[in-house]
Amino acid sequence: MTVEDSKPQTVAVVGAGLVGCLAALAFQKKGFEVTLYDMRPDPTLTEDRRQKNLRSINLAVSSRGIAALKYVDEEMASRILEHIIPMKGRMIHDITGKKQESQLYGLFGESINSIDRSFLNECLIKEIKLAGVKIHFNYKLVKILGLEKPDELVTLSFVHSHSEFHTAKYDYLVGADGAYSQVRYQMQYFMRMNFSQEYIDMQYLELYIPPNNDPEASSKFSIDANHLHIWPRHNYMLIALANEDGSFTSTFFSPWSVIESIKSSDEWLTFFESNFPDAYKLIGSEQLAQAYDHNPRGALMRVNVYPYHDPNGKALLIGDAAHSMVPFYGQGMNCGFEDVRVLMELLDQTNLNVNEAFQQYSDARKKDVDAICKLALDNYKEMSSKVTNSWFLLRKKLDYTLGRYIHGRLIQWLPLYTMISFRDDIPYSKAIEIEKRQSKILSRIQYGTVGAVLVYATIYAAKFWHKFNRQN
Ligand code: FAD
Known part of the structure; x- marks a missing residue:
């Protein structure tokens, strides 16, 4: 069902990350007039990673994410899924460098799938442009007005390219602006929204395993591409997921005290070589030292929000803005994509009454979001130590x-x-x-x-x- 026959209602989506892009496409497909905003520059227009302002993280896309992509657009889903690398199980690397396939993920050969987050985001932005959704980059949301009055439009104010102000009015607003959501912050002025934010004592540092450049080698991958590689060391761990070009994106997770006790790149190399000898050879000392000196340490946190909508049913939070979770079940984005599917199904059930769909969404989604946030935290224990x-x-x-x-x-x-x-x-x-x-x-x-x-x-x-x- 779409709203094409009547006057199109307008929806602003703030945040052109993974979830915001999918939400914008989904609303557009239902016949709404959608405008998407992001404070970053357009990542599809530059090759420079720093300008893209995107962290290189590999994500595991699984059924819920795939189902939501397909729900929005089957053809788009197949264009994107062409680039994934299936991972059929975990490969555990012990301290001597010995590898052991510890657990197949699927009972009947099903796989989870590795894809680079920034690549996926760029694919979705290209799809947004193809679909004709209006998209504005370098627009940072700073203020929301009009939420408290049921009959008024929502007024959004943006700072554009660091100095100019821009204001626009919409029937509805979707906040998909991530864990540090400004939409959420602004909504809290008008309503009683429960909110908690909890950092876990864990940081992550991105590392990179280059493709195998040995011309004699049988594969461009230096370790098996179809596994999620884990180096569990109880208090900390390393993981690696394959990329299409033969490289692996690897992530080192540890308590802050561990990384902060390492005072120089030399100490880091010694630490790394004694704990992850095989990974040390794969990454190489030069890359490792460079990562230590230049890559940021990411913090991990949980965000808990309720309700996700405002009392007048004009604004809604989805994705990390509503439920940032720790990454250990590989479900943050999958759950965010599922948010979009659940919302679209509610829109169908309410004959495209956005107001009602927003109001029903919070109750429909809360217990599932709480469930996966808890599982994500519990899974850290499993990955870092129980697997041995x-x-x-x-x-x-x-x-x-x-x-x-x-x-x-x-x-x-x-x-x-x-x-x-x-x-x-x-x-x-x-x-x-x-x-x-x-x-x-x-x-x-x-x-x-x-x-x-x-x-x-x-x-x-x-x-x-x-x-x-x-x-x-
Ligand atoms: P974001 O990706 O954070 O996007 C928010 C967007 O909003 C950004 O583009 C930002 O520029 C924009 N924005 C912010 N503020 C404003 C503003 N004021 N005005 C305008 N724009 C604004 N998930 C999985 O499903 N599988 C995995 O395997 C997985 N692994 C992960 C590994 C790590 C190390 C981490 C940290 C996360 C992982 N995740 C995984 C989680 C996943 O990355 C997130 O859940 C997902 O990226 C959230 O998408 P989002 O669109 O909600 O938010």
Whole structure:
């Protein structure tokens, strides 16, 4: 359904990041007149990374993200998905450099997919331009007026190119301006919005593994491209995801105290070589020293907001502006894309009544957003240390085996990772409910099996002892 027949209603989307771009395209497809604003310069017009002002992070795109892209535009989705690199499981690198495939992600060969965040953002901006959405770069939102009066338009004020002011009025406003959202800040003047922001004691530093330039080599990738590589070291870890050109974007995560205790690039090289000897060779000492000296240390935080809409149903927060989460379940963007799909479905259900859709959105989305934010935090423990624990790996194997063999129409066993990453039809909160039930069964089987082995071993030992005593 679209609003083309009546006078088009106007929507401003603030933030041309991943989620804002998808939201702008989705509204445009429904027949709204959309204008997209971003404070950055247009990243598609320059090759210079610093001017693009984008961090090089590789994202794992999974089912929910893909489903939302397809929901908005099937053809666009296939143009973008051409560039992804499937990752079928985790590859664990131990301290001696030995590699072990620890867990396949999908039960039946499903993969999560690596893509460079800035590349994806540029793809979406190009799609925005193709679709004819108005887009203004170098426009920084500074003020919102008119939210408190139900019949007034929303007035947005921007600073343009550092000095000029620009004001524009719209029927509706979507805030997709990221974790430090100005839209959110401005909305708080007019309404009772619960808001909390919590930094976790963790930083990340971007590193880069170059393509394999050895002309004799069979692959342009120096390690397997179809795995998410993890170097778990309990207190800190390194990960690497492949890029199309044969390089890997690698990220070092650690508590702030770890990185701050390293005082020079020489100390950094010593630290890195002793903890990640194989990665040290892949990245090279020159690249590593350069990254230490020049790359920023990123902070990680959670943002919790409720409600996401204003009481008059004229403005809405989506993406990181509504729920910034730590990156350890690879769901921040996937969840933001799903926000767009959920919103569009509500628009359909309300016959394109934006007001009503905005008002229903907060209740429809809250418990799922809370669920994935918590899972993301819990998954750090799993990635950084549990993946080396035999008891945990045994449990995962059992979970995975049950998933593979119990998948009828009436009874299904669904590992949590499958539900989060490969099933866009199971809401995040429902996935947690199912996991809780399965987890109890899993514990019984695991403890039961160990118990049975112990009982069997005791009986066997008793028999042996009895026989031994009789013979002597
Ligand atoms: P952003 O990408 O932050 O975009 C916000 C936009 O708003 C920016 O372009 C900004 O310039 C603009 N803006 C801000 N303020 C204003 C203003 N006042 N006026 C105008 N414009 C403004 N997610 C996954 O799904 N999978 C992953 O594997 C994954 N890995 C990650 C790894 C790391 C290390 C990190 C840090 C994040 C990861 N994420 C991942 C999360 C993902 O990157 C974010 O959830 C996603 O980028 C959020 O998109 P967004 O559009 O909501 O916000």
